[in-house]
Amino acid sequence: MMISRLISLQFDYATKSFEENFETLGKLVTSCDKNSLILAPELCLSAYSYENLEESAEFSRKILPRLRELSRHKSLCLTLTQKVDGKFYNNAKIFCDTKEVYSQAKVKLFALGGEPKYFQSGNTKEIKVIDVHGVKISILICFELRFIELWEKLRGSDIILIPSYWGKPRKSHLRALSTALAIANQCFVVVSNSTDEDMASGSCVIDPFGEVIDGDNLRLISAKYDKRLIKKMRRYMDIGLIR
Numbered sequence: 001m002m003i004s005r006l007i008s009l010q011f012d013y014a015t016k017s018f019e020e021n022f023e024t025l026g027k028l029v030t031s032c033d034k035n036s037l038i039l040a041p042e043l044c045l046s047a048y049s050y051e052n053l054e055e056s057a058e059f060s061r062k063i064l065p066r067l068r069e070l071s072r073h074k075s076l077c078l079t080l081t082q083k084v085d086g087k088f089y090n091n092a093k094i095f096c097d098t099k100e101v102y103s104q105a106k107v108k109l110f111a112l113g114g115e116p117k118y119f120q121s122g123n124t125k126e127i128k129v130i131d132v133h134g135v136k137i138s139i140l141i142c143f144e145l146r147f148i149e150l151w152e153k154l155r156g157s158d159i160i161l162i163p164s165y166w167g168k169p170r171k172s173h174l175r176a177l178s179t180a181l182a183i184a185n186q187c188f189v190v191v192s193n194s195t196d197e198d199m200a201s202g203s204c205v206i207d208p209f210g211e212v213i214d215g216d217n218l219r220l221i222s223a224k225y226d227k228r229l230i231k232k233m234r235r236y237m238d239i240g241l242i243r
Helices: 018-031 050-070 142-146 148-154 168-185 227-236
Strands: 005-009 036-039 075-084 087-096 099-105 130-132 135-139 159-164 188-193 204-206 212-214 220-224
Touching: 005 018, 005 188, 005 204, 018 050, 036 159, 036 188, 050 075, 050 087, 050 099, 075 159, 087 130, 087 135, 099 130, 142 159, 142 168, 148 168, 159 168, 168 188, 168 204, 204 220, 212 220
Parallel strands: 005 036, 036 075, 135 159, 159 188
Antiparallel strands: 005 220, 075 087, 087 099, 130 135, 188 204, 204 212
8 A cells, every 4th residue: 555645633632532532533534535644643532531541541442443444545643542561551553454553652751741640651662663565654752752862763764753732832842843853854744733722733744845734724634745755855965864
């Protein structure tokens, strides 16, 4: 399956039920063209339901078959609350054509939001570039975008995915860091953020030249994936990423 479009989803979900959020996600994903790579906001099914972590994890477990089916003829990335060996993790998943092809636990937990009190941190070694049908993809989950030492682990990516639950007061930081990441890696960056009342929105697709496609009033932001743009930028400004 080729990837021909990059799609960022953005919607509000913190005050809604898990099933309502899945219904919203399902409708948006179903509306996307075949061969799309679709990114949803961080914990878009449950939000940070600290008071309902057991229920969140159980819902995640039960919903996995439906998420796999949603990815038929497409690729879908989102994060889920999952319980492993008695501990809760914020896990990013990539589903591709009805299969789960990758999982990565969030490493840098957001202390201002109380995340370290409830979630277990993942292993930095899990952050890596993976190959999905010939496309090099990597993930940073929200707060991880701020850690420059993690950027080096993404070197060589064609697409970097950033599922986020990023607050309004730091909206400019989200755009500045994600744009810099695209320019530094000469690749596409897809940002998907919540539109809940206190969240920043700001979802977008950024190309290897740093050009941004966005729209805070949109639920679905779509851009063509053209690998030739990556090659063009890397040849134009050779910083050692040409392969």
